[in-house]
Amino acid sequence: MNVRTPPDDVATMQFGIGQPVKRQEDPILVRGEGRYTDDVSLPGQLYAAFVRSPHAHGVLKGVDAEAARAMPGVVAVYTAADLAPMNYGALKCVMGFANRDGSPMTKPVRLALASDKVRFVGDPVAVVVAKTALQARDAAEAVTLDIDVLPAVTRVEDAIKPGAPLLYDEAPGNRILDYHYGDAEKVAAAFAKAAHVTRLSLLNNRVVVNAMEPRAAVASYDRKSGRFTLYAPSQGVFGKRNNLADAMGVPHDKMHLVTGHVGGSFGMKGSVFPEYVCLMHAARELRKPVKWTDQRSESFVSDHHGRDMEVVAELALDKRGRFLATRFTGYGNMGAYLTAVGPMMTTLNIAKNSIGMYRTPLVEVNTVCAVTNTVPIGAYRGAGRPEGNYYMERLIDTAAAEMGIDKVELRRRNMVTPEQLPWATPAGTVYDSGDFPGLFDRALEAADWKGFTARRRDSHRRGKLRGRGIGCYLEVTAPPSNEMGGLHFEADGTVTIVTGTLDYGQGHWSAFAQVLHEKLGVPFGRVRLLQGDSDKLIAGGGTGGSKSIMASGAAIVEASELVVEKGRRVAAWVLEAGVADIEFAKGRFTIAGTDRGIDIMDLAARLNEGLDLPPDLPKTLSVDHVFKQAPSAYPNGCHIAEVEIDPATGETEVVSYVMVNDFGTVVNPMLVEGQLHGGVVQGIGQALMEQTLFDEDGQLVTGSYMDYRLPRAADAPPVFTFESRPRPTPHNPLGAKGCGEAGCAGSLPSVMNAVVDALSGYGVRHVDMPATPLAVWTLIQEASRKEAAE
Structure with missing residues (x-):
């Protein structure tokens, strides 16, 4: 409690x-x-360890646990065959999207342990229960798996090609959802009459969640009451209790969930994971509590990953630079299984959040969601909101450069003004409050926009490339x-x-x-x-x-x-x-x-x-x-980042960061500013360094902190400039709009626009995330060779 x-x-x-x-x-x-979950210990508890597939794809022909069962301290080993008679429920995807033709999306069934096939490296196949954690882990290593290895596929574009390895018979072409939003005819007409069309291919790179506290759980079962108790991290115990009960096939009142302190989640710990079902099964069968704590290296493949979308983004404009329509066509990588909200981020949340604070008359989203032999994708801070804003802000900067219109002026021309509120968007949302132009102007002033030329000259004298980027955002809260x-x-x-x-x-x-x-x-x-x-x-x-x-x-x-x-x-x-x-x-x-x-x-x-x-x-x-329920709110803001790039190494440093935000009524400005600091640095991590890579066999190459780079204190801007310009919403008693995901929503576009601006002298018009030193250095070298050749 x-x-x-x-x-x-x-x-x-x-x-x-x-x-x-x-x-x-x-x-x-x-x-x-x-008191975190790993601090919980119950009398007489046993310990669990999981046997996971070392292969990304294959037919599971057998699990040999005899050697493990004979090892010291081992109490039990369970496989899918042991769980099958209990008729446990599937781990559900709660999204109910329809395909373009109106048919329901495909939802492959995921049970707690793999039975017929393994579908990603880390797929749980068995659980070992022993008297100590070390005994359990030692015995788990003694379990041998008989797997007929199959070819793996890790990218959606490859997964949907004819002849690609098939993960599920019920998902031809590995397609889970062919999603469409918007009026395709009207959007096509808008593009046909446009004076200018900007197109960009954009990568929303996959990230590992990396919560400070690894997942853990302690399960117990009371035979008299028939109730399970699970101590586990969560994002709210009431709804997750119901989901756990459904997974165990028991009434909701037969499930008790207790969460203590939680060391970070970012969306990931809100889900029901296979491990929890296995632990509760073991606790009931063995009549003793069973505890499990994830190992950090195991977390890389047992937790959900975030993001992972590729999209062609298009913006249609008239001759004065007024927005006519946007269109986003791309792929969403779901990983090997559908998580609770897996398809949401690459579909509806792009439609709702890409509009931003602009008078965008039409929006169309076309997304193919497919399964691949990779770690499943779940909600990650913002869950489609930062992505939508990133796509739009990159389009605006690119359109401004192509049309010869100042990037500030292009944004001003298209912003919804206070007099136009409430503003109904083509995504079915209604902006109820705000002063987008006023907030934008204040951010420019706070960032000393006019003084940038002098700062760029100073950077040049020191051998550095300096760029600045705007990241206006408006996001739809839950x-x-x-x-x-x-x-x-x-x-x-x-x-x-x-x-x-x-x-x-x-x-x-x-x-x-x-x-x-x-x-x-x-x-x-x-x-x-x-x-x-x-x-x-x-x-x-x-x-x-x-x-x-x-x-x-x-x-x-x-x-x-x-x-x-x-x-x-x-x-x-x-x-x-x-x-x-x-x-x-x-x-x-x-x-x-x-x-x-x-x-x-x-x-x-x-x-x-x-x-x-x-x-x-x-x-x-x-x-x-x-x-009772209330409408969504629309926090918004403008972030302005300045970066310096060392052309000799490609290293990028965020040297200045300004953010002006409208979160409605702010209860505690210090907490809000802290939330923004964390979110901004998280966005910087994705923009400049975090890269999740799989090899051709589906092995996670970046599976430890030796290979996966997280932002550290030295990667944060030296100073954050934070201001609030609140315009309370009328739709909840406090007038609050929410702030937890805004840092990522503003930092992804502002930092990446700044990187492109810094490299613009080399003719660079786009850089994909993450803009690692190698990626930036390579672009500079290619541009230099091209210039020399000319």
């Missing part, structure tokens, strides 16, 4: 909405007092679903917020406590947060899609209003006044026009002590409330 209590020394502080309150979670974590906002006034004088969203690094405790302090006057230091125990919740949409403060924040606001109504009735009886005469402000109930009153915490304490009340009055101020 994830319950957090703040230090006593902040008990009297009062921090409301809009104040830069320090994260009260941090002292616990830096003292090493966090719509806030039903979310719990329980407020429990405890006997010890604290107030517990119960919520179905879940903090995996964001700092929810502090932000939610600020909302509660603002609305009820509850002392900031007397607020607790309960978020990770499914038995304590009645609803919960989980954290994802930048919706937590909109959903949980709104639930807290509405629950606070219910508390006030209950409190007014009790206070009227205590103060011997009429309910209509009771007012509430700043944590105190008072009789209107007098100084007679009672603080809300004192009233709650008297109720907890057993205040003798008439039977028709509430006996507690506590409430359990569910906030």
Whole structure:
């Protein structure tokens, strides 16, 4: 159960909405007092290790575990044949997209362990359970697999070719989905009449998620109640509990999910993974808890990967540079199996998010989603939102260069103005608030756009190439679903917020406590947060899609209003006044026009002590409330990056970074800025260094930190310039828009546009991500040789 209590020394502080309150979670974590899943140990627990396919593709003819079963400490070995009689459910893809012809997309069944074929390196085939973790891992290495190796395919373009290796009989040509969005005839007509058309082939490179905390789980089973309990990291326990129950084939109330601290997720830990089914099976069969903790090298092939899309992006413009239509035609690599939301990122989220803050009349998306012999693709920070913005911003810079129009002016000509709001887009979304031109102009000013020429000259004197890039973005957040906002006034004088969203690094405790302090006057230091125990919740949409403060924040606001109504009735009886005469402000109930009153915490304490009340009055101020769904919000901003490139090595350094954002009401500006810093550096990693490579046999070449480069502190800009220009949304009680994914959405286009700008003197018009030193150096050398030849 994830319950957090703040230090006593902040008990009297009062921090409301809009104040830069320090994260009260941090002292616990830096003292090493966090409780992550691997910190959980249950009496008598056993340990599990997984046997994974060493081949990317092949027919699984047999699993020989006899030697493993005979090894010291081994209690059991399970294969797909052992799980089959239990009729466990499949690991589901919840997306329901239709093909271009209206037929449903193909959803190949994935069970916990491979049975007929293995489809990627790392595909789990068996699980070994032993008395110690080392014994389990040693025995797992003794299991031998009889696999008839088949040719592998790792790229979608190759997978859909005639004669390509086929992963599933039910997916001819390896095609899962032939997706189409938009009015193809109208888009074609717009392109036909356009004065100019810009086309770019763009690669959205695959990334490894690399959460700080590897996945882990501890499973137990109670035979009397028939209930499973799983301790595992998640992004919200309520919905995932239901998904786990479905996978195990039991009613939802027979599943209990507990999540403690979570060391990062970025979308990945929200899913049900095969390991969890195997652990719960073993716990039931062996009548003992079973624990598993992923190894870092194993995480590279057992976790989901992110991104991986190739697209031809097109922008049609009239002679004045006004946008007429966009069209995106490409491929989405799903990996070997469909994850819960695997097809979403390369399809609908491109349609919704590529429009950005521009008056784009028409949009068309054509995506072939296919399976390959690679690690499955799942949601990764932004889940299609950064990609859509990246495609559009690269198109705009390229169109500006081709048409001889200043890139700033081209954007201004096409931005939706405040007077045009609400603005209905061709993707079915409606922008409700914002000042895109004003925000854009402020970003240019903050970045000293006019002073760039002098900075470029200075870089040139030092032998460096300097470039600048704009990354305007507007993203569609996930719509806030039903979310719990329980407020429990405890006997010890604290107030517990119960919520179905879940903090995996964001700092929810502090932000939610600020909302509660603002609305009820509850002392900031007397607020607790309960978020990770499914038995304590009645609803919960989980954290994802930048919706937590909109959903949980709104639930807290509405629950606070219910508390006030209950409190007014009790206070009227205590103060011997009429309910209509009771007012509430700043944590105190008072009789209107007098100084007679009672603080809300004192009233709650008297109720907890057993205040003798008439039977028709509430006996507690506590409430359990569910906030109903609200529309999506549209956080937006402009990021401007400057880079320096060493032409001798191709090394790129981000030397300046400015971001001006509209997140609506900002509850805690310090937390928001921190979220942006992390997201920006994550985007820099994808733009400049992160590269996931498979060889022709489907082996992951970049399978460790020796081969896969993550951004480090030295790769971050020396200074971040951060500003907010909030325009609150009218569609949730706080007016918040969400911020968690905005860093990536702004950094991918701004950094890559800056790289292209720096190389423009060599005639370079496009660079694919990642712009590694080798890739940049090669472009410079090719351009130099071409110039010499001419």
